[in-house]
Amino acid sequence: MSRPADVRDRRAEEVRPAPPSGPRPALTPRAAVVGGGIAGLAAACGLAERGVDVTVLEREESLGGRLRGWETELADGSRAAMDRGFHAFFRQYYNLRGLLRRADPGLDSLVPLADYPLVHRDGPRDRFSGLPATPPWNAAVLAATSPSFPLRDLARVNLPAALHLLDVDVPGVYERLDHVSARDLLEAVRFPPTARHLAFEVFTRSFFAAPERLSAAELAVMFHLYFLGSSEGLVFDVPRAPFPEALWEPLARYLGGLGAKVRTSAPVERVGPGADRRFSLPGHGSFDAVVLAADVPGTRSLAAASPDLGDAAWRSGLARLESAPPFLVSRYWLDRPVRPHRPAFLGTAGYPTLDNISVLERYRDAEREWARRTGGSVVELHAYALPGGCDPERERGALWEQAVSVYPELGAAGVVDARHELREDCPLFAPGSYRARPGTATPDPFLVVAGDHVRTGLPVALMERAATSGLLAANALLSRWGLPGHTLWTVPRRGRLAPARALARLTRGAGRPQPGKRPVERRR
Structure with missing residues (x-):
């Protein structure tokens, strides 16, 4: 297979799928993908591209998982995009970038960020x-x-x-x-x-x-x-538009063109045995296979509510999955600009909770237009690994004070509006936890798991682990159905x-x- 456009490293490794091991079914296989984040969308694409009847079930109102976005109305009456914060699309995220290229062949939705102090x-x-x-x-x-x-x-x-x-x-x-x-x-x-x-x-x-x-x-x-x-x-890239517009809506249209069904606001409460097919998802129908691509809290909850899923030991392992500590994203729409030399993204260290500062109008079109129209700036602050049970209001105030010590001009700015997201749903990779994490396979050959918490056996992390695990999950099912899988790419494994x-x-x-x-x- 020729190298994809994104794979420039001559030592990058091709990961070929296992050959088909099962007979092709007489009827078109029907698969449910539980979760519409990166892992779920990768699995859905991998299956739909081989003719599988795919239904994506996402509990939130929009796709993207932890990269989903939504609209909000600011105090000045303007509409603005909100999401859960800055994400870097590194050039070695081969499988994620390959996923995005399905709907955006030139990756025109991404812009390079050549430096980040x-x-x-x-x-x-x-x-x-x-x-x-x-x-x-x-x-x-x-x-x-x-x-x-x-x-x-x-x-x-x-x-x-x-x-x-x-x-x-x-x-x-x-x-x-x-x-x-x-x-x-x-x-x-x-x-x-x-x-x-x-x-x-x-x-x-x-x-x-x-x-x-x-x-x-x-x-x-x-x-x-x-x-x-x-x-x-x-070097990495960042989306030039809000996540839904840049990434997920095009990918949903791509899946629709393959005949896949994408349902949002469609939570899955449990998975049980089906009558006419292997699995039943109450309210959503029966399916021959299930891709469990929920986040860690959702995975734990679904396993606890589904006593027939996998086996007892496997469900017990999922119940022990840990979430990382809370993190806070604070976004401020300000009435004046930050200084012109401020970078689009600044990583910080040595502060009590401040981990980075982004100036969104430096790279996103909508925020650039808002800043041009109002003369202001859109600034985002991140605090990772906050104490469990922390006081949100206190953490917001402390985070702002730390940001002012880095960018003093923030202290004189008026806040047109602000949005804050305090979440606790990322996976924790604690010492000694590797063997206890789920792999793609489960005790049921037609139940597979995907997500950035999944062991893949490959040197991947974060968004790339999510995309890679989704394609591995699709490949596992395709092999069972006698269908060809998808080739993956990775940085050298040694x-x-x-x-x-x-x-x-x-x-x-x-x-x-x-x-x-x-x-x-x-x-x-």
């Missing part, structure tokens, strides 16, 4: 523009030019421990590192403190968890996916540097990090 409260600042794309030169130039990697501190780095970041193989890295936290690994490596904050903590918190609650294996895979395992670079891998194996015992024994540090 990372700034620490104490002053150090890093940028990713101008770095070589190919490993290991990208890491070498970053270390040589970054103020976060002072030479005197680099001499203290524990090389055997650092080699764990170069010796990544999936799933082997989970066997070696899943039992310890990302914080334990970083402390064992002895990276300079500023480097830990800027080059690692900013990224680890994109998993919606503080480093002490994130598996070190996930950190290593993340480093591999975005940096040392891929030559696609750290570290690119063979000498580093060999050295890591020789020093593995000496450099292995151990779980921390001191109390968890609080951020506040």
Whole structure:
């Protein structure tokens, strides 16, 4: 198979589907996809493209899952788009980008964001523009030019421990590192403190968890996916329009053209045995197969309400899935602009809760038009991994105060309107949790699972894990029905540097990090 347009890395790997293993059914198979987020839409496309009769059932009023969007009316009477915040579409998200290309072949809905500074409260600042794309030169130039990697501190780095970041193989890295936290690994490596904050903590918190609650294996895979395992670079794209308009409405039309049915405001309460077909979804009909592509809370709830689904051990495993701590997105429509040099996206470190600041009119057309018309700005703030049971109003105020300390001009701005989203539905990848996470397969060959919480056996994360898992789920069902599956692509499944891998194996015992024994540090 020829390489897709997005796969520029010559070492990217092709993941071929398993050959068809079952007989083709006499009647067209009918599949329900429970969940209309990235994973569910990927599964739906994969099935519908092979002639399966697909119904997507989404409980919310719109598609997109955690990337869904909706309209809101501002205090000035104008209509505006709202969603759950900034998302970066990296160039190595091969399967996600392939999904979007089905409805937007040129990816015209995305615009590049060539640089995104990372700034620490104490002053150090890093940028990713101008770095070589190919490993290991990208890491070498970053270390040589970054103020976060002072030479005197680099001499203290524990090389055997650092080699764990170069010796990544999936799933082997989970066997070696899943039992310890990302914080334990970083402390064992002895990276300079500023480097830990800027080059690692900013990224680890994109998993919606503080480093002490994130598996070190996930950190290593993340480093591999975005940096040392891929030559696609750290440049990413962002949608130029609200998520529904840019991404999900075109994809829904594409699915409709394939004969698939897409139903929103259609919650699935339970799944049981069917009379004329294998599964019954009360209120929605009977189906030969089900793709469970709900978020973690929805998956837990559906498993608890469906005693005939899978088996008891499998349902018990789903019941133990953990959600990450709450996160807050605050979006402000302001009566004056932020300073012209402010970037579209700024990552922050060292603050109590502020993780990044976005200026939406720098890249989104609708916000650019609002800012042009009113002379204002649209600014978005993120706070990941807030304390459980936190006071929303207090967190909003604290987040704004921190943003003013970064962009002082915000203090003089009048707030035309604001919207706040406090959610707690992202998956938690805690130390020691890898084996307990669900895979695509289940005890029932015609029930499959998809989502960014699913084990895929591939070096993927976040939105790319969701898209990849959806296509893997579709492939599993297609094989059962004697139908051809879909080829996937991924960054190399092993570290690119063979000498580093060999050295890591020789020093593995000496450099292995151990779980921390001191109390968890609080951020506040």
